[in-house]
Amino acid sequence: MKDIQDTAAVQTQILDAFNFRHACKVFDGERKIDDATFATILEAARLSPTSFGHEPYKILMIQNPENRALLRDFAWGANGATNGTAGQLGTASHFAVLLAHTGETMTAGSDYLQNFYRDVKQLPEDVIAFLNDAYGTFQSRDHGVSTPREITDWSGKQAYIVLANMMTAGALLGVDSCPIEGFEMDKTVAVLEQHFGVDPKLYKPAVMVAFGYRADEPAFDKTRRNMDQIVEWA
Template sequence: MKDVAPRSAVQGQIIEAFSFRHATKVFDPEAKIPEGEFATILEAGRLSPSSFGMEPWQILVIQSPEKRELLRPFSWGANGAFNGTAGQLGTASHFVVFLAHTGATMSHESEYPMTHAREVKQFPEEALEGFNAAYTKFQKEDFRLDSDREITNWSARQAYIALGNMMTAAAFMAIDSCPIEGFDAAQASAVLETHFGIDPKLCKPAVMAAFGYRAGPPMFAKTRRSLDDTVSWF
């Protein structure tokens, strides 16, 4: 499919927001996102879709500079070591860690899926048995999520959807962001347990994100494969 021109106003705004967004390496440390706008970013995450509507994520917003520093030694993708700056950790207005729920809560054998279906999704009692059967079949047969690691990775995939939506919401408000996978997951998990009270049996770090306002122009030009190279129509 070729680019369709002319674009409607909404199409133009969408492309503008996606073009504006880039993986920001250094933020203006003095520029703070207004509370209401960050609340909207969080709301975009909360309202995100998830498989079976399980919302298998937790979102930590880390504003304490001391707490952020605990992440620095093993977060090579956010510590600015590559460009000699304080990195996203030291300059972002808001710094987020997404946690993925493990099998302890998300397995079809645990209590959580049914409790969530009943209490959050408000499924009627008569629908619960069918829901449980579908969820169990999905995990055991369709996607074969048969280890704690598989289930945690599945949860992380859902968290990435929330992450994407939060970055897009930010871009619509001219707020910059950076997704961050550049960290040692085992060390992050250990620090989160010791200093943030996160039980690694229940939640593991999936991905991080920084939000704020760029300190300067993007460090890298935005490059992408062509649409023809990316999309096949049948």
């Protein structure tokens, strides 16, 4: 009976977190996420699954207000221009850019991946040889992920898994968040290179995300399609 009760409690906790989470446009600028709480959110990111376990992403945390201001003119999804506020850039406790690896590192057989297999995965050479072949087939035949744009987009898909887990972990901890795709890509790439030392040959911004505590309750109730509209059993 206790196991059933525990399972039911966890189910309720999960659904409560998803109902709590919304795309928070303005945060309470006076409330900051404590270090232990945000460390848990980052650990959820680190432990997230990725295709082939390649972890083709990096998280750039931008906390300095002057550094955030460098994005303000062209990050229209985060600068408050649509609602006349300081936006997420001006109010979030924590602000991140998730960077996607490019074909420079994520092409099958790259030096980066060989070092990754040995140093991070600590795999034996026969397994590395198998992965090189399997991943090469995946890129060239199975999914057709071979051009620089295709590989970067594939890496971005993995970054979105990380993004979702960060936001879910935050919601479970009572932390609000907002994923942000509203930014001009070319200008963002240029600023990241010039001011943050991000090599555009190695990384491209996939998505931004802000965390903090809501300034106000959501203006609208959460709406979604019915379950029978999104799930088909075969």
